[in-house]
Structures are given as structure tokens and as C-alpha cells.
Amino acid sequence: MKKLPQFLIFVIIIFLPLFHILIAMYQNQSWLQLNAWLPLLLWLIGCMAGFLALQMDQILDIFITNPDSNLAKAVKNYLKQKHISYGLNLLENNKHLQPRLSFRSVTFQIIWIMLVIFTFTSTASSFGKGLVIGLGARLLIEQWEFYFSNRNLLKNWLFWQIKREINDQELKWYLIIVTSFLIIMDITIKI
DSSP states (O other): OOOOOHHHHHHHHHHHHHHHHHHHHHHHTGGGSGGGTHHHHHHHHHHHHHHHHHHHHHHHIIIIIOTTSHHHHHHHHHHHTTOHHHHHHHHHHTGGGOOOOGGGSHHHHHHHHHHHHHHHHHOOOHHHHHHHHHHHHHHHHHHHHHHHHOHHHHHHHHHTTTTOOOOHHHHHHHHHHHHHHHHHHHHHOOO
């Protein structure tokens, strides 16, 4: 599978809104005040929590939805031996074996878009805004990876709940639209 530089892309998405704020803090000399840094810290923690939240979907799949699959047995074996990092790494490298994860479906992404709009318009919580951006960023990074490496798997991954055949052009436009939405939200965010 072709791998995108996930960490680098994620860091760019996370730090894009921070540049504007850091420049404003520098100009106002508020960077010397400790309370000016709290929203930035909460934003970063929220982004990391959102990034890691997608792992929960995979973990729920191996413990609840498909506990008898070979992947579930292998991951559980690592966890029993207290090799947690090996188990999580195995899970991450074999996510293609889990094609029906709820968080990675188009249905969830529609809910995610509504959650982003609600969070950005109705709350001042830097943590909440970071959480939804981190979640969306990881989703899109993974989806673009699969777009470049295995489009049929991505189509199954995204559209299994609605049972509609999607062609490559529709998939491409779907990803462009959702990615554009994330970038617009990321640029216009007020932390």
C-alpha cells in the first residue's frame, strides 16, 4: 500500500490555525501571559485525541463485532503477552482487513461534517474544535492513502452502509469536497 506521510500532513493540518494565533500573540505581546497558551494546548490535546479516536473503531471491531477473525486473535494474543505496541501496530498495518468500520463510512463522515459545523459555530472549546479536526484529518489522510493504493477497498470502506456502487470519478470528487471542507474549516477556525 502506498503510504502518505501521515504524521507530516497531520502536523501541517494541526499547526495551520496556530500560525495566525501565534502571530497575533506576538504582535499583542500576549505570548508572555500564561493563560494565552491554554487554548493552544487544549487545541493540540484535542487534535491528538481525535487522531487516536479512530483507533477505537478498530479496537471495537476486534473485541465486539468480529472477535473471531484472524486479525482479532493475533491482536488479542499480543495484548495478552503485554506487547501492546505490537498489537496496535498490527492493527494499524492491517486495517484493510477491517472493511466495515463505522467511523470510516460515508454515513459517519456526514455526521462528522454536522459535528464540525456545530462545534465551530456553537462552542468556544478549543479541545472540541481540535478533536473534530484531528478526527477528520486522520480520516482523510487514510482515505487518500487508499485512494492511491486500493480504490475498490476504499469504495467498500466508505459506502458499505448505503450499498451504492460508486465510480472512480465520484470517489475522487467526494474526497476533494470533504478535503476542501476540512481545509476551509481549518483555515477559518478561531481557537
